[in-house]
Each structure stands twice: as C-alpha cells, then as structure tokens.
Amino acid sequence: MATNTSMPVQSDERVARGGLIRGFFRRVEVGAFIGAAVIWVMFAVIAPENWVSITGISRILDEATTLGIMGVAVALLMIGGEFDLSAGVMTGTTGLLTGMLAVRAGWDMFPAMLAALVFAALIGFLNGWMVVKTRLPSFIVTLATFFILRGANVGVTRIVTDRIVVEGIDHAANFYTARLFLDHAFDVLGATFYTSTVWWLALTLVAARILQRTRFGNWIFAVGGDPQAARNVGVPSDRVKIALFMTTATAGWLVGMMNVVRLRSAVASQGIGEEFVYIICAVIGGCLLTGGFGSAIGAAIGAIIFGMARVGIVFAGWDTDWFYTFLGIMLLAAVLVNDNTRRRAEAMRSAAAKARTEEDKENG
Amino acid sequence: MAEPLLEVRNMTKLFGSVIALNRVSATVNRGEVTCLLGDNGAGKSTLIKILSGVYPPTEGEYYFEGHAVTLRSPREARAMGIATVYQDLSLLPLMPIWRNFFLGAEPETGSLFLRHFDDKFAKLTVREELLKMGIDIRDPDQPVGTMSGGERQSIAIARAVYFGAKVLILDEPTAALGVKQAAIVLRYIAQARARNLGVIFITHNPQHAYPVGDRFIILKRGRALGNWTKAELSQEAMVQHMSGAEELEILTSELQQISRPDAESQVAATTNG
Known part of the structure; x- marks a missing residue:
C-alpha cells in the first residue's frame, strides 16, 4: 500500500479500497467462521480417519440441527434485546403434549401437533406480553416460565402415564407421514442426512433474509438497540418483541416435534439445560448480550461449532465430560471478540442515555 | 392570514397528581419558527410529547391544518406530517446510516414473498439527502455511533424533512453542541423555514432562539407565561x-x-x- 502513490480519483472510492477481503472481515459472522475453521482443522489433525469424510460432515450437521434451529430463533430474540430461558424446556413440553394426545387420547399426529403448536405460540405470546407490559427483564420472566413448564412436564406426565415418559407415539395415525416431513433419513454419497437438517438450513436463510432485507428485520435491530428510539420513530416495539418470543416458542415446538418423530417417545426432562446452549450459539455467532446486533447465519455457525465439539470429542476418543469445558472456553472467546464491537458503539450509547436522563428529570 | 398549520388549545397533562402541563396553548404557521422556551421542569418535553403523539393529553384540543385531531401514536403523527427530532435523535448507534434513516418507514420493493427492504434506493437516497445538507458521507454502511454530534443531528433533521414533514419539532437540537456546530443547526432551521415548513424549536437558550424565531412561547412550571411574536418581544x-x-x-x-x-x-x- 505504501508503494501505491496514485490515489483513486473519485472521492467515493475511499471506501471501496480493500475490496472483498475487507468486506469479509467486516462481517458479524467472521469470528464464528474463523472459530469453526480452527476447530475443524484441530479435529482433522487429531482424528482424521472419520472426521475428514462425508460421514463426519453428516454427523456434525445432525448434531447441530436442533441446536441450530433454536439458536437462530434465539439469535433473533437476542438481537431484539431479550432472552428466552423457557426455549429449551418448550421442546420437551410440546413433545409431551403431542405424545399424550396421540397415545392417551388417540388423536391423529397432525391435530396433536397442531394443538402443541397453538400451546407453544400461546406461551410465547404470554412471555412476550408479560415482558412488554411489566418491563421486567425477560431473563426473570422466562426463568419463571421455565420452572413452571419444567414442573408441569414432570407433574402432568406422571399423572397421565404414571411414569415420566410417553412411549409408543409411533402407533399414532399419520406418525410416519409426520416423520417424512420432519425427520426423513436419506443417503448422500453413502452418509445419512435428515430432512430436519434441510429445515434448519432453510430456516436460517429465511431468518437471515428477514433480518437483513426486510422492514421487520430492521425493526428487530431497532427494538434491541434502543426501544425508546425505535418507538419514537414509529416502530411498534411491543408487537415486534411479542412476535420474537412467539418465534422462539414456535422453534421450540418444531424441535420438539423433530425429537418425537425420531425417538418415538417424549421424556419429561427433554430440553432442560439446553436454553443456555442456544444463547451461546447466538453469542458465538456475534449477538451482543445487550441486543441490537447479531446474525442468524452466525448463530447457525455457532450451532455447527457445537456439533463439531460433540462429534469431535467422541471421534477423538476423549471423555465426553470435557464437552462443557469446551463450551465455556468457546463462550469466553466469543464474548471477548464481541466486546470489541460493543465498545466502538459505547460512546454514543452513553451520550444518548445521558440526554434521556435529563429529559426524564424534566418530566418528573 | 390562513389558519395556523398546527394549533393546540388548553393542553393539560397530569401524571398522577402531578400537573406537568396546565392549559397551555400554542400555534405554528407555515414558514415560521415557533420557539418553545423554558427551564428544566417547565413542561417543554411534556408538550412536545403530546404534539408528537407519544402522550395523549389529559385535556385540550389539537388542530392540524384546521381539523381537530386525536393522535394515538407517534406513527400516526408522523404519517400526518408532524415529525419530531428528539434530543437523543432516535438514532441507533450500532446501525448503519441508511438503516437508521429509514427506520420505521422502510422503502419496500418486490412482491409478496420477495417483498424486501429496498437497500439500494435507501443507500442512494441517504447520500443525496445528506449531500443537500452539506454532509458528504463516505459510506452509508458506517454505524451512526461512529459519527460526530453535528453529523448525527443533521441526519435526524434530514430524515424528518425527507419524510415530508410539514411540522418539524426539534427538541433541544443545540443543547449538546459547541458554538460552531450549533450555528450549523440554526442554519438548518432557517432552511426548513424557507421551505415553508412550520418549525417548533425547543431550547432553553435565548441566544439560539431569538435569531431564528418568529413566535415565542415561554413555559414555566407547566404554564405558559405568554405567546409573543418577534415584534412584541425584545x-x-x-x-x-x-x-x-x-x-x-x-x-x-x-x-x-x-x-x-x-x-x-x-x-x-x-x-x-
């Protein structure tokens, strides 16, 4: 660059310099992408025989699928400035509800699934409604929902089945039709892939498009960045937030259904503890914990990193206990990278907050 | 003289038992600047929040272009042509300029499932509109948080003017600025007036208000001390x-x-x- 003495003529070219490479490094997902590449190479060196193969890829994608679906939905919610700690347990609740309706009440799979969808959407709506009406942190509101559902999952299941598992769901009418849609196994080059993975990738692209290319996407960034500013320019903040809570609940339903059709049963403990994994996927993908910034594709890459860790630890013959240690290290690395982004914006954010405090004082 | 562009009569606002605003009346004409002055706690912010549809008034009448109106949201106010530039500018620091500019009124293109935010149009328009105000932005993708105070103020004003504001409500636009930057903002206010907009300029600085103002309303402890034209008030x-x-x-x-x-x-x- 130092040797290039001839400057571009048009002033607009100030930005174009650096071109593709710089454009790549400016992307939100770049940290997650580099992290994924490093981890893939690491396991490729440690356990190359299974890892560098189509089977390795199919295993990673299958592990990443359900985390990815949830991670992408949770990323949208986090960009919108909120958390949903009930997202994990929702996968269990919807699965149990569908299972009980199908097995105990003898319903067809489709109406049973539809009932669970309505229930999930309702819980999502209630989560969102409570958060926007009470202005309490969503962390607390959805933590309450988490415990309520966690208790109900065990309690109701025990009352209905005398156990904490609903089995034999595959005897329900149309079970295999549902499975064909949600979790059909198919071979590519000798490795097994599932339609659930296709759903995940498709939903990631839809979410990315909504975020980047639609009005609603712009509103998601706005309500997460500064809900008051968003409201001032006419963004219906409350409706956007409620829609986002309904999205994570609906994603929980979808994952719940995928588990039911794969396992043919539903366990009361399903999904508990996973809510943090979704959040970590979103954070690794570039979402700020403070909202207003992030990426759906990044969250999907975050899920792939998890998939790689789960599969890689097995392939390398390590004790799977180390999975959570790995999880913690990834989270820490991601947060440190994201912190840099936040700092750059901090100056103006605090100026805006100061202006608002003065305004509030005046109103008081 | 035609009817005022915007007029409120006897606006009153209670927050619980606190009387934030007590029977305040105000008018704005086309091509005029109405200055709203007063100390902290005088009720300036409450009045502009009523004018811009954020708060419903407890009592009072609101006329816009001669018709009585009831605003239910800022969105409704903006659709009618009443645009407010708040002190915090309602800009998102982490968001690129073009996204900020069109926030809440995103241009869309394509049909049905392919309907999307027209980003090409947005980026081009942002450059053009800011150039009209004498600001040459290098990159519409630049996050607003990285810009200077004066630049951010001008983005907010340019945004309001672009979206067909008939009335421009400016909440303390010069408060956080140095002398030079404040002068630039005052020039924008004069420009907006020249384009036949009605401007409501909120400030507690008489030196900023007097040169650009045509009409002055001074608020004190929720009441209007008076409503003067420039000729009536030194x-x-x-x-x-x-x-x-x-x-x-x-x-x-x-x-x-x-x-x-x-x-x-x-x-x-x-x-x-």
Missing part, C-alpha cells in the same frame, strides 16, 4: 421572562458570595439546595 424581555426578575436577584447575590474566597462552604450549601 431579547432582553425574553431573558427577563425566562429567568424571572426575583430569581435573577437571588442569583446575583449568590454569585457575589461565590466570588468571596472564604464562602466556599456556603456555596456548597446553596448549590445543593
């Missing part, structure tokens, strides 16, 4: 009304005390009170 009289003669006397005596080096503790006591 700058000195304005300052007198704003601060109040007796308060000026108290201030003068306080200042005398401060100038005595041995009176430091007394000063601390007075400022805390």
Whole structure:
C-alpha cells in the first residue's frame, strides 16, 4: 500500500479500497467462521480417519440441527434485546403434549401437533406480553416460565402415564407421514442426512433474509438497540418483541416435534439445560448480550461449532465430560471478540442515555 | 392570514397528581419558527410529547391544518406530517446510516414473498439527502455511533424533512453542541423555514432562539407565561421572562458570595439546595 502513490480519483472510492477481503472481515459472522475453521482443522489433525469424510460432515450437521434451529430463533430474540430461558424446556413440553394426545387420547399426529403448536405460540405470546407490559427483564420472566413448564412436564406426565415418559407415539395415525416431513433419513454419497437438517438450513436463510432485507428485520435491530428510539420513530416495539418470543416458542415446538418423530417417545426432562446452549450459539455467532446486533447465519455457525465439539470429542476418543469445558472456553472467546464491537458503539450509547436522563428529570 | 398549520388549545397533562402541563396553548404557521422556551421542569418535553403523539393529553384540543385531531401514536403523527427530532435523535448507534434513516418507514420493493427492504434506493437516497445538507458521507454502511454530534443531528433533521414533514419539532437540537456546530443547526432551521415548513424549536437558550424565531412561547412550571411574536418581544424581555426578575436577584447575590474566597462552604450549601 505504501508503494501505491496514485490515489483513486473519485472521492467515493475511499471506501471501496480493500475490496472483498475487507468486506469479509467486516462481517458479524467472521469470528464464528474463523472459530469453526480452527476447530475443524484441530479435529482433522487429531482424528482424521472419520472426521475428514462425508460421514463426519453428516454427523456434525445432525448434531447441530436442533441446536441450530433454536439458536437462530434465539439469535433473533437476542438481537431484539431479550432472552428466552423457557426455549429449551418448550421442546420437551410440546413433545409431551403431542405424545399424550396421540397415545392417551388417540388423536391423529397432525391435530396433536397442531394443538402443541397453538400451546407453544400461546406461551410465547404470554412471555412476550408479560415482558412488554411489566418491563421486567425477560431473563426473570422466562426463568419463571421455565420452572413452571419444567414442573408441569414432570407433574402432568406422571399423572397421565404414571411414569415420566410417553412411549409408543409411533402407533399414532399419520406418525410416519409426520416423520417424512420432519425427520426423513436419506443417503448422500453413502452418509445419512435428515430432512430436519434441510429445515434448519432453510430456516436460517429465511431468518437471515428477514433480518437483513426486510422492514421487520430492521425493526428487530431497532427494538434491541434502543426501544425508546425505535418507538419514537414509529416502530411498534411491543408487537415486534411479542412476535420474537412467539418465534422462539414456535422453534421450540418444531424441535420438539423433530425429537418425537425420531425417538418415538417424549421424556419429561427433554430440553432442560439446553436454553443456555442456544444463547451461546447466538453469542458465538456475534449477538451482543445487550441486543441490537447479531446474525442468524452466525448463530447457525455457532450451532455447527457445537456439533463439531460433540462429534469431535467422541471421534477423538476423549471423555465426553470435557464437552462443557469446551463450551465455556468457546463462550469466553466469543464474548471477548464481541466486546470489541460493543465498545466502538459505547460512546454514543452513553451520550444518548445521558440526554434521556435529563429529559426524564424534566418530566418528573 | 390562513389558519395556523398546527394549533393546540388548553393542553393539560397530569401524571398522577402531578400537573406537568396546565392549559397551555400554542400555534405554528407555515414558514415560521415557533420557539418553545423554558427551564428544566417547565413542561417543554411534556408538550412536545403530546404534539408528537407519544402522550395523549389529559385535556385540550389539537388542530392540524384546521381539523381537530386525536393522535394515538407517534406513527400516526408522523404519517400526518408532524415529525419530531428528539434530543437523543432516535438514532441507533450500532446501525448503519441508511438503516437508521429509514427506520420505521422502510422503502419496500418486490412482491409478496420477495417483498424486501429496498437497500439500494435507501443507500442512494441517504447520500443525496445528506449531500443537500452539506454532509458528504463516505459510506452509508458506517454505524451512526461512529459519527460526530453535528453529523448525527443533521441526519435526524434530514430524515424528518425527507419524510415530508410539514411540522418539524426539534427538541433541544443545540443543547449538546459547541458554538460552531450549533450555528450549523440554526442554519438548518432557517432552511426548513424557507421551505415553508412550520418549525417548533425547543431550547432553553435565548441566544439560539431569538435569531431564528418568529413566535415565542415561554413555559414555566407547566404554564405558559405568554405567546409573543418577534415584534412584541425584545431579547432582553425574553431573558427577563425566562429567568424571572426575583430569581435573577437571588442569583446575583449568590454569585457575589461565590466570588468571596472564604464562602466556599456556603456555596456548597446553596448549590445543593
């Protein structure tokens, strides 16, 4: 660059310099992408025989699928400035509800699934409604929902089945039709892939498009960045937030259904503890914990990193206990990278907050 | 003279038992600047939030272009042509300029499932509109948080003007700015007036208000002290009304005390009170 003495003529070219490479490094997902590449190479060196193969890829994608679906939905919610700690347990609740309706009440799979969808959407709506009406942190509101559902999952299941598992769901009418849609196994080059993975990738692209290319996407960034500013320019903040809570609940339903059709049963403990994994996927993908910034594709890459860790630890013959240690290290690395982004914006954010405090004082 | 562009009569707003605004009336004409002056706590912010549809008034009448209106949301106000530029500018620091500019009124293109935010149009328009205000932005993708205070203010004003504002409400646009940057903002206000917009300019600085103002309303403790045209009010009289003669006397005596080096503790006591 130092040797290039001839400057571009048009002033607009100030930005174009650096071109593709710089454009790549400016992307939100770049940290997650580099992290994924490093981890893939690491396991490729440690356990190359299974890892560098189509089977390795199919295993990673299958592990990443359900985390990815949830991670992408949770990323949208986090960009919108909120958390949903009930997202994990929702996968269990919807699965149990569908299972009980199908097995105990003898319903067809489709109406049973539809009932669970309505229930999930309702819980999502209630989560969102409570958060926007009470202005309490969503962390607390959805933590309450988490415990309520966690208790109900065990309690109701025990009352209905005398156990904490609903089995034999595959005897329900149309079970295999549902499975064909949600979790059909198919071979590519000798490795097994599932339609659930296709759903995940498709939903990631839809979410990315909504975020980047639609009005609603712009509103998601706005309500997460500064809900008051968003409201001032006419963004219906409350409706956007409620829609986002309904999205994570609906994603929980979808994952719940995928588990039911794969396992043919539903366990009361399903999904508990996973809510943090979704959040970590979103954070690794570039979402700020403070909202207003992030990426759906990044969250999907975050899920792939998890998939790689789960599969890689097995392939390398390590004790799977180390999975959570790995999880913690990834989270820490991601947060440190994201912190840099936040700092750059901090100056103006605090100026805006100061202006608002003065305004509030005046109103008081 | 035609009817005022915007007029409110006897606006009252209660927050619980607190009377934030007590029977305040105001008018704005086309091609005029109405200055809304007053100290902190005078009710300026409450009045503009009513004007811009954020708060419903407890009592009072609201006329826009001669018709009585009831605003249910800021969105409705903006759709009618009442645009508000808040002190915090309602800009998102982490968001690129073009996304900020069109926030809440995103241009869309394509049909049905392919309907999307027209980003090409947005980026081009942002460059053009800011160039009209004398700001050459290098990159519409630049996050707003990385820009200077004056630049951000001008983005907010350019945004309001672009979206067909008939009335432009500016909440303390010069408060956080230095002399030079404030002068630029005052020039934008004069420009907006020249384009036949009605401007409501909120400030507590008489030196900023008097040069650009055509009409002055001074608020104090929720009440309007008066509603003057420029011909009826000198700058000195304005300052007198704003601060109040007796308060000026108290201030003068306080200042005398401060100038005595041995009176430091007394000063601390007075400022805390």
